[in-house]
Amino acid sequence: MGKDVQPMSIKQPILITGNLFKSYPTAGGALEVLKGIDLTIYAGEIVAIVGASGVGKSTLLHILGALDRPTSGEVQIDGAAVSTFDDRALAQLRNRTVGFVFQFHHLLPEFNALENVMMPALIAGRNGRDTTNRARQLLADVGLAARASHRPGELSGGEQQRVAVARALMNEPRVVLADEPSGNLDRQSSESLHQLLWDLSRRDARAFIIVTHNLELAQKADRVIELFDGRIKKIHQNTGH
Numbered sequence: 001m002g003k004d005v006q007p008m009s010i011k012q013p014i015l016i017t018g019n020l021f022k023s024y025p026t027a028g029g030a031l032e033v034l035k036g037i038d039l040t041i042y043a044g045e046i047v048a049i050v051g052a053s054g055v056g057k058s059t060l061l062h063i064l065g066a067l068d069r070p071t072s073g074e075v076q077i078d079g080a081a082v083s084t085f086d087d088r089a090l091a092q093l094r095n096r097t098v099g100f101v102f103q104f105h106h107l108l109p110e111f112n113a114l115e116n117v118m119m120p121a122l123i124a125g126r127n128g129r130d131t132t133n134r135a136r137q138l139l140a141d142v143g144l145a146a147r148a149s150h151r152p153g154e155l156s157g158g159e160q161q162r163v164a165v166a167r168a169l170m171n172e173p174r175v176v177l178a179d180e181p182s183g184n185l186d187r188q189s190s191e192s193l194h195q196l197l198w199d200l201s202r203r204d205a206r207a208f209i210i211v212t213h214n215l216e217l218a219q220k221a222d223r224v225i226e227l228f229d230g231r232i233k234k235i236h237q238n239t240g241h
Contacts, residue, residue, distance in 0.1 A: 014174050014207045015041040015064060020073035022059055033059045034070070035230035041175065044205040046198060048218040051227035057211045058179055060227070064209060065098045065177045066090050078174055095124050099168030103180035105160045107152040113139060113163045114148040120170040138166035142196060158189030165196065175207040182214055194220055 020037040023030040033056045041047055049057050062068040064075060066082050075082040077097055085093060094100075107116045117135040121127070139145050142162040152160050161181060168176050178197070182190035194217045201208045210217065218224050224236040 012043040012205075013040050014043050014078065015039070015209075016076045017064070018074040018076075020060070020063060020070045020075070022056070022063060022068070023071050033230055034063070037073070037232060039225070039232075041207050041209060043174075043207055044201055045223070046201050046208045046210065046221045048221035048224045049209065049211045049227060050213070050218050050224055051233070055227040056230045057227055061177050061179055061209065061211050064175075065100060066093050092124075095120055096171045097174050099171070099173035099176040101161070101164050101168045101176060101178040101181045103183040105152070105164040107160055107163055107167075109152050112149050112151050113144060113155065116152070116163055117166045117170055119167060124171060135166070135170060138169055139163070141169075141200070142166045156189070158185050158192065161185060161189070161193055162196065165193070165200070169200065169204075169206075172204075173206070175209065178208060178210040178212075180212055180214075181210065182212070182217060190214065191216070 017037055017039045020034050021032070022034040023032045025031075037060060049060065051057055059068070063070050066075070066077075066085070069083070077093065082090070082093070107113075108119065111119070114132070114135050117138055118127075118131055121131045121134070136145065136148060139148050142165055144159060144162055144166070147155060147159060152163070155163065161184075165181075168178075176197075181197070182193050185193060194214075197208055197210070198220055200206065210221065212218055219238060222238060224238065225232055226234045226236070
């Protein structure tokens with residue numbers, strides 16, 4: 001995929017939050033991390049979440065991905081209120097509707113790249129030729145068709161992170177959440193990964209929400225949401241994409 005991928009119309013809401021609060025009990029009382037977050041994320045949109053360490057970026061991402069529950073407030077994904085889901089429904093949501101890419105790729109070292117990409121489908125109970133073919137196509141999409149049989153230890157850091165991206169896309173999620181996805185990569189690998197995420201978002205009308213300290217990645221996003229003291233300080237709309 002090249003840099004001539006054209007952006008598509010961004011209209012359909014995928015993820016909506018309403019007045020999210022999150023606090024944790026401490027010996028000195030409740031520690032408020034999020035203090036009323038209202039967001040709407042649209043199909044085909046890349047949103048960067050930025051801010052200093054400790055302002056609640058990762059906490060917000062975990063709540064958006066149903067890895068954690070807010071103290072109060074609501075998250076809706078594809079119109080469904082996440083608070084109404086039981087544990088089994090939450091697990092299915094995380095497996096089928098939301099994809100995750102973390103700073104540390106969390107690939108399974110005993111499995112090769114193809115098997116790692118297939119893992120979300122296997123967890124969902126799908127295993128067959130179509131599953132294998134899709135995993136191979138995803139590896140081709142991220143430029144690793146020739147590395148399918150290599151285990152993580154035989155791949156570079158950038159290649160491992162590309163496998164993690166392919167794995168996140170295996171079950172065709174509506175939204176992909178990424179927490180510092182290029183945090184451990186060199187500059188060239190980071191730029192390549194950023195372009196890949198942008199192309200995949202545009203091609204598949206898939207929303208990407210990326211927590212990052214990387215200003216170049218943030219500048220590529222459609223919107224930049226700056227958090228400060230648990231609140232949205234500013235939302236910047238980037239132009240020229």
